[in-house]
Structure formats: structure tokens, C-alpha cells
Amino acid sequence: MQRQILISAGEASGDLYASLLAGELRRLWPDARFFGCTGPRLRAAGIETVVDSASLAVVGLLEVVHHLPRIRGEFRKLVAAASERRPDVAILTDSPDFHLRVARRLHAQGIPVVYLVAPQVWAWRKRRVKAMRRTLRHLLCIFPFEEEFFHNEGVAATYIGHPLAGLVRPSLSRDDFFRKHRLAEGRPLLAVLPGSRRGEAARHLPALLDAIDRLYREQALNVVLPASAHTGAGFFRERVGRSPVRVIEGENWDAMAHADLALAASGTVTVEAALLGTPMVTFYKVSPPSWAAGRLLVRVPFYTMVNLIAGRRVVPELMQSEMTGEAIAREARRLLADERARAEMKTGLAEVAARLGQTPAGAHTPMQYAASIVQEILEGQVAHVS
Numbered sequence: 446m447q448r449q450i451l452i453s454a455g456e457a458s459g460d461l462y463a464s465l466l467a468g469e470l471r472r473l474w475p476d477a478r479f480f481g482c483t484g485p486r487l488r489a490a491g492i493e494t495v496v497d498s499a500s501l502a503v504v505g506l507l508e509v510v511h512h513l514p515r516i517r518g519e520f521r522k523l524v525a526a527a528s529e530r531r532p533d534v535a536i537l538t539d540s541p542d543f544h545l546r547v548a549r550r551l552h553a554q555g556i557p558v559v560y561l562v563a564p565q566v567w568a569w570r571k572r573r574v575k576a577m578r579r580t581l582r583h584l585l586c587i588f589p590f591e592e593e594f595f596h597n598e599g600v601a602a603t604y605i606g607h608p609l610a611g612l613v614r615p616s617l618s619r620d621d622f623f624r625k626h627r628l629a630e631g632r633p634l635l636a637v638l639p640g641s642r643r644g645e646a647a648r649h650l651p652a653l654l655d656a657i658d659r660l661y662r663e664q665a666l667n668v669v670l671p672a673s674a675h676t677g678a679g680f681f682r683e684r685v686g687r688s689p690v691r692v693i694e695g696e697n698w699d700a701m702a703h704a705d706l707a708l709a710a711s712g713t714v715t716v717e718a719a720l721l722g723t724p725m726v727t728f729y730k731v732s733p734p735s736w737a738a739g740r741l742l743v744r745v746p747f748y749t750m751v752n753l754i755a756g757r758r759v760v761p762e763l764m765q766s767e768m769t770g771e772a773i774a775r776e777a778r779r780l781l782a783d784e785r786a787r788a789e790m791k792t793g794l795a796e797v798a799a800r801l802g803q804t805p806a807g808a809h810t811p812m813q814y815a816a817s818i819v820q821e822i823l824e825g826q827v828a829h830v831s
Contacts, residue, residue, distance in 0.1 A: 447477065448476075448477040448478070448823070449480075449533055450467075450477050450480075450535075451479075451480060451536070451556070452466070452467055452481045452492060452535075452538070453482035453498075453535070453537050453544065454483065454538040454539065455482065455498050455501040456540055457641040457674070458562075458641075458713035459484075459498075459538035459539035459540060459561075460484030460485065460486045460487055461486050462539075462562060462587075462812075463486075463487055463536065463561065464489070466536065466561060466815050466816060467487065468812070469812045469813055471490075471491075473816060478493070479492040479493060480492065480494075480526060480532075481496070483495075483497065484498040484499070485675075496522055496523050499675060501519060524550045527554065531554075532556055534557050534558075534559060534822060535548075535551050535556050536560075536819065537559070537560050538560075538561040538562055544560070545576060548576075549576060557582040559583050559585065559818070560583070561587075561815065562586075562587055563588075567591065567594050568744060568745040569744060577600050578600050582601065583601050583602070583603065583818055583822060584600055584601065584602040584603070585605050586604045586605065587605065587606070587607045587608060587811070588604075588607070588750075588754065589800055590754075603818060605812075605815045606801075606803065607811060609713075609717060610720060610802040611802065613698055613720040614721075615698055615699045615702035615721075616696075616699055619702075619703040622703050626669065628667040628669070628691075629667055632665050632667045634669065634704045634706075635666050635667065635704060636669055636670075636701050636706070637657070637668060637707075637708050638670075638701070638707055638708065638710055639681075639710055643675075645710060645729075646680070648731070649728065649729075649730060650681075650684055651770075653708060654686075654688050654690070654770070655771075655774075656770040656773035656777065657690060658770070659771065660774050660777055660778065661689050663778070666689070668689050669691050669693055669700050670685070670692045670693070671693050671699075671700040672692055672695065673695070697714070697717065701714075701718050701721050705724070706723070706725065706726070706780055707723050708728070708773060709728075710727070711750070711764075712750075715750055716801065719801070720798045722795060724790045724794070725760050725790075726760070726763065726776040727748075727749045728763040728764065730768050731765070748762055749762050754797045754800055754801065755793055755797050759796075760790065760793075760794075761776045
């Protein structure tokens, strides 16, 4: 019997993780049919597109309201495809505002749901746990502290290790990267990472460009901005104007690995920078109403995942009103000039990388472990039916 597997991702990091898991599942079941909500990496992995994940890329509690009609349409399209094809399992990745609703509908149809990348209910919106307990067959966690939290809440959960550990590495040497992009030898390299979605990148760019202008007036720098596939290089080239920022297509890991400092939007990219050992200044901004609402709900000591994993402030966080060109330039100037501060940060980042690299005993890679859990679920269903 040919297996049908629904796999869905709503943003760039989820698209990467889901594509890695899809590759492992295809090795288990070469003839399986995969379909769902896809980004460029899932499409490259041969997953049939029912919904394009770019249509879901919206950030902010209130920003999403304007896009609700379109998102509801995509939701109905995905659920209808599941109802028609009756997949053996559904794998939903991150994007909890969208996917927890999908999970509820799929569960009602009797489709087992495996959720990859746990919603951060340990930080905010803990009421979601009740629905997760009811609708998810299994939760695959990528941060080490999450498994115990969800077990205590009665959710079947397993820590599989972080998918990026052992994967994030540069493809070019520093010399080759500098030659390829005609960067000046002897100048520090600054990597600018404003976010993988257009909305967040547009919010962050003014302060970032202001900071770069301030820094560049004091010191000659190489500045590169690796554009994500979701955003596209053209989007940034239209906005950087006469700034010294050099926009490149992709190459995030090379840019970060060879950078003396990264200016990074809080999110997955900060984890990537930590794994590469790159010192960074982190930031994030949403609309003022979204920030005010979020402050009432969020219960964490830090906003950046690197600091949460470390349990202390390893990297600077410039959030909302603190994210100004002047503040970013001040932190960047300090780190570029103070070798001791950079070395101390690198020690902290190495600790974070070591924790993320811990995988369960006997597991080869996080996604091989994840695939074995999906296999157990499907084989258990077959055994039960027979």
C-alpha cells in the first residue's frame, strides 16, 4: 500500500527542518506520496504543493489581522486536501497559530498528527497545552529543556536534538568568500540579518541602516546582507540605497561564519550564529500594539533563544524601543573594539552550541531519530488494524 504523508511548514526554518525529515521518511518509504504546505526547500525535496508557505509569513499579534482572509483560505485548502487524500500521518512544523488549528481539524478526521518544533508555550499562551494534549500524537522538541516541560503537562514529547547541530557550516573558506564578493581584505566583516520575512525585515532595516551609517563613518567595514529565499535579494537592493551594504543571494552560513560580528533578528538565525561561534547583537521589533499585548503574555527572562538556552545574558538584546540605530551601533562598536568581550561571548556561544549538539543516546541525527518515531507510530497503527 502506498503511503500518503502530509507535511507542512510555514516559514523558512520550518521549511528546512521539514525537508530534512521528509528526506529521511523517503528513505524509509521510497514510494510514499508527500503533499502539503511547502517552501522552497520542501518543493526541492519533491513535496507536492497544496499551499505555498510564503502566503503564511506574517509576524505580530495584530499584524496578522489584515491577512486573516487569505490565511483562512489557505487553511481550508490544506484541510480539504487532507480530507480528500486521508494521509497516514500529518507532520506539522512550527507556525503554531496556523498549525495548531490544522492539528485540531486533522485529529477530528482521525489523522495522527506529529508536531515538529514545539510551540513556545513555556514562554506564553500556555493555554494551548490543553489542545496539544488532546490533538497531537507526538511532539518532537528541538531544545533540551522542552521535553520535561511537556511531559509534566501530559503531552507525549521527545527531545530529538537540534536539526541544525552538525549541519550548520560554511561552504567556502574566508578567503574564497572574500574573493567571491570582492570584499576588502583587512576590514572587519559585518553580517546583517534583518529577518527572513519581508514584514519584519522592513521594520528592522531603518535602524540597521542607521547603525551601519554610524559605524561606517568611524571605521571602514565590509557589510553583507544575505537575503533569504522568502524575501529575495531584490527586496533589499531596493531599500539599501547608497548604503555600503552588499546584498547577496543566500549564503547565510558563509556570511555568518566569516563575519567578525552579526546583527541578527531574534529567531533561528541567532541559533545558527551560536553554532558557528559568531558574536552577535540581537534585536526585534513589532508594532506598538502587538508589543504591548505580548508583554502581558510573555513570561521569560530573555527574548533571544541563545540567552534562554544559556540561562544567562550571553548576547545583547535590543527589543522594540531599545532597537535604535544608535543602540545597535553602540553595541557593535563595543564588540568590534573589545577583544576580551568578544572572547567572553564566544565562550558562552560554545556552551550553547554544546547543549544543542546533545542528541539522545543511540540517535544518529535529529531527523533520523524523528523519522524513527514517525515509523513507530505508523507501524503501531498497522499492527493495531491487523
